[in-house]
Amino acid sequence: MTPGARIAAAIEILADIETRHRPAADALKDWGLAHRFAGSKDRAALATLVFDALRCRASAAWIVGEETPRAIVLGSLREMRGLSADEIGALCTGEGHAPPPLSEVERARLTEGALDDAPDPVRGDYPEWLAPAFAAAFGESAVAEGRALAARAPLDLRVNTLKATREKAQKALAHLGAEPTPLSPLGLRVPLSEDGRSASLAGEPAYLKGLVEIQDEGSQLAALLAAPVPGEQVLDLCAGGGGKTLALAAAMDNRGQIYATDREARRLGPLYARLERATTRNVQVRNPRRGQNVLADLEGHCDLVLVDAPCTGTGTWRRNPDAKWRIRPGALEQRLKEQDEVLESAALYVKPGGRLIYITCSLLPAENEERIAAFLARYTDFSAIGAEALLAAAGLPELARFAGPHGTGLRLSPLTSGTDGFFIAGLRRA
Numbered sequence: 523m524t525p526g527a528r529i530a531a532a533i534e535i536l537a538d539i540e541t542r543h544r545p546a547a548d549a550l551k552d553w554g555l556a557h558r559f560a561g562s563k564d565r566a567a568l569a570t571l572v573f574d575a576l577r578c579r580a581s582a583a584w585i586v587g588e589e590t591p592r593a594i595v596l597g598s599l600r601e602m603r604g605l606s607a608d609e610i611g612a613l614c615t616g617e618g619h620a621p622p623p624l625s626e627v628e629r630a631r632l633t634e635g636a637l638d639d640a641p642d643p644v645r646g647d648y649p650e651w652l653a654p655a656f657a658a659a660f661g662e663s664a665v666a667e668g669r670a671l672a673a674r675a676p677l678d679l680r681v682n683t684l685k686a687t688r689e690k691a692q693k694a695l696a697h698l699g700a701e702p703t704p705l706s707p708l709g710l711r712v713p714l715s716e717d718g719r720s721a722s723l724a725g726e727p728a729y730l731k732g733l734v735e736i737q738d739e740g741s742q743l744a745a746l747l748a749a750p751v752p753g754e755q756v757l758d759l760c761a762g763g764g765g766k767t768l769a770l771a772a773a774m775d776n777r778g779q780i781y782a783t784d785r786e787a788r789r790l791g792p793l794y795a796r797l798e799r800a801t802t803r804n805v806q807v808r809n810p811r812r813g814q815n816v817l818a819d820l821e822g823h824c825d826l827v828l829v830d831a832p833c834t835g836t837g838t839w840r841r842n843p844d845a846k847w848r849i850r851p852g853a854l855e856q857r858l859k860e861q862d863e864v865l866e867s868a869a870l871y872v873k874p875g876g877r878l879i880y881i882t883c884s885l886l887p888a889e890n891e892e893r894i895a896a897f898l899a900r901y902t903d904f905s906a907i908g909a910e911a912l913l914a915a916a917g918l919p920e921l922a923r924f925a926g927p928h929g930t931g932l933r934l935s936p937l938t939s940g941t942d943g944f945f946i947a948g949l950r951r952a
């Protein structure tokens with residue numbers, strides 16, 4: 523495909539996403555099935571074009587002065603790639619499969635369009651209805667935080683200390699340019715290619731042999747802050763695909779016991795192969811069974827209960843840019859309810875003196891500090907573990923600057939920590 527044909531295809535795919543309200547990944551997959559002539563390089567380039575357009579959907583449309591898929595893709599070429607109007611015009615020749623040439627208005631806007639007078643949600647590329655929540659969360663940094671969430675994310679890996687040191691894993695992945703991450707002692711960061719593509723690990727021996735797992739640095743830090751001690755009894759209540767479970771198991775050096783469960787059995791599916799690849803031996807998967815309480819024996823039994831709660835995922839917009847435009851107020855309400863429920867259920871399994879660690883990949887105070895405050899108001903036998911104490915237990919005192927500004931817990935974000943957005947709070951039962 524020519525570069526122009528790729529842009530035309532990206533406009534077509536974005537139109538599909540917008541008119542049929544479907545996830546970007548599904549629209550890209552369907553396009554690939556319907557256009558089998560397109561090779562893997564074309565498909566990867568198209569995915570980057572579409573995701574880039576979604577990252578800066580609001581600002582790109584503002585620049586061009588229209589909300590059409592064409593305007594958004596053209597505007598994103600300027601916003602994300604720094605292309606000039608002439609360079610964009612050279613791609614839109616109208617010949618072959620390239621998009622029709624730029625109109626005079628489009629050319630003028632791509633030359634002169636600016637965001638100076640745009641409202642904050644446009645400048646920060648977040649949904650307008652979330653503007654009050656962003657303002658409450660970040661104050662004057664709301665736009666800057668939004669822009670950082672609209673950037674591309676690097677590929678982060680966690681070194682599996684059951685199998686390798688960071689030095690050994692870095693050596694094995696040196697050809698990908700892997701470098702230690704600045705905050706997590708276990709992290710390696712693989713830079714994106716110039717056109718925004720992530721390296722594939724599918725054929726990498728270091729990955730296939732379990733030396734590394736794909737895990738954002740923020741997620742690594744969240745698991746480290748749970749500070750599991752080898753030998754402890756740990757319940758990972760929202761284990762899902764097991765990103766945190768695997769990190770906890772390695773931190774415990776395969777000693778003690780982790781019980782991994784989830785409300786939805788199908789979400790636990792990928793965990794089995796991952797546990798095997800990582801040579802994890804201290805994890806028992808407790809699959810939910812209808813009408814049966816598979817955790818009855820753990821009531822009041824656990825030193826640590828990890829709640830990696832269901833949330834809106836506002837912190838992961840760098841990796842899922844279509845999610846920010848798909849989320850609706852009703853979904854937020856639903857998540858708040860689920861968060862209260864899951865915290866309530868977690869409390870049951872914490873033994874006296876034990877800890878409950880609450881994690882979200884959201885940056886909205888309603889899902890974070892406010893849920894913890896609501897829980898503490900109801901459960902008077904629990905108290906907050908201060909950020910300093912959490913960091914001391916994890917051996918990460920240098921992260922004190924990430925103590926959250928709205929109450930208990932720590933907050934990470936692309937702007938402040940260069941990671942996905944995370945909230946981590948610790949509670950102790952009397």
Ligand SMILES: C[S@@+](CC[C@H](N)C(=O)[O-])C[C@H]1O[C@@H](n2cnc3c(N)ncnc32)[C@H](O)[C@@H]1O
Nearest residue numbers: 760761762764765766784785789830831832864
């Ligand atoms: C953020 S995801 C977990 C991600 C996972 N821990 C990881 O690190 O890969 C949240 C999970 O919580 C599960 N969940 C939601 N409500 C729950 C509940 N009441 N009890 C247990 N799991 C629940 C969801 O099915 C989902 O898999």
